[in-house]
Amino acid sequence: MKKRSFAIDQSLYEVINSMKGSRFTTQRLRDLFALRLEKDGIEDVSLAEIRLYVYEHIRRMEKAGWLSLDGPQKKRGQVYRLNVLPDDLQLELKQGRFHIASSNESEAIIAEPVTEKSAYVHSLHTLLKELELDMLATMGEVERYKLLIEEMPEHSSNLESYLAVAREKSSKLIGHFRAVENTIHMLKAS
Numbered sequence: 001m002k003k004r005s006f007a008i009d010q011s012l013y014e015v016i017n018s019m020k021g022s023r024f025t026t027q028r029l030r031d032l033f034a035l036r037l038e039k040d041g042i043e044d045v046s047l048a049e050i051r052l053y054v055y056e057h058i059r060r061m062e063k064a065g066w067l068s069l070d071g072p073q074k075k076r077g078q079v080y081r082l083n084v085l086p087d088d089l090q091l092e093l094k095q096g097r098f099h100i101a102s103s104n105e106s107e108a109i110i111a112e113p114v115t116e117k118s119a120y121v122h123s124l125h126t127l128l129k130e131l132e133l134d135m136l137a138t139m140g141e142v143e144r145y146k147l148l149i150e151e152m153p154e155h156s157s158n159l160e161s162y163l164a165v166a167r168e169k170s171s172k173l174i175g176h177f178r179a180v181e182n183t184i185h186m187l188k189a190s
Contacts, residue, residue: 006064006089009096011036012057017122020129022082023070030054042098053097064089084119117187124184131177138170 015032030051037045058080061067066089070081085091145163149156 002088003090004064004088005092006060006066007092007094008057008061009053010093011040011096011099012054013091013093016082019082020126020133023079024082025077025079026051026055026058027077029058037098040099045098050098121184121187124180124187128177128180128184131173131180135170135173135177138166138173141166142170 012029012033015029015036019029019032030047033054034045034047034050037043037050058067062069062080065086066083068081068083070079142163145159145166149159149163152159
């Protein structure tokens with residue numbers, strides 16, 4: 001099967017890969033990409049210009065089958081779903097137009113073909129991020145129950161049962177997190 005070449009801004013590609021979940025709006029992707037540009041030290045780019053740039057990439061990704069509409073078509077707030085990268089698509093990660101490219105960096109970087117293993121590792125990384133957020137929330141819950149018990153000792157008998165449940169949930173999440181993390185290390189090593 002002949003591969004189709006698909007050029008994409010390297011920073012935008014990294015933003016897409018770092019997003020939690022596979023659903024997003026143009027505005028969300030624009031905002032995340034704008035933050036990335038700021039992090040890269042690129043300023044004085046209007047949100048309108050970034051939106052047009054992001055929308056152009058979304059339109060091309062949709063045409064290539066990498067992206068699809070999620071729900072009915074809308075003029076504003078359209079939700080998109082990121083699909084698995086089509087087998088016949090070969091990514092070319094390029095320096096974006098907002099980045100100042102040196103002569104050495106202007107050459108295209110060919111991404112490694114996406115294999116079933118790398119797609120699975122990517123999905124495990126997404127799961128790892130979700131588990132980390134859940135784990136942090138549960139640890140915060142445990143911390144808050146401890147503070148509430150100190151602040152309201154007269155209700156400690158009731159609050160301690162909630163604290164025990166939160167601790168158990170936290171322990172389970174840590175176990176899930178470690179299992180996924182170890183699996184990622186094992187897959188990368190093989």
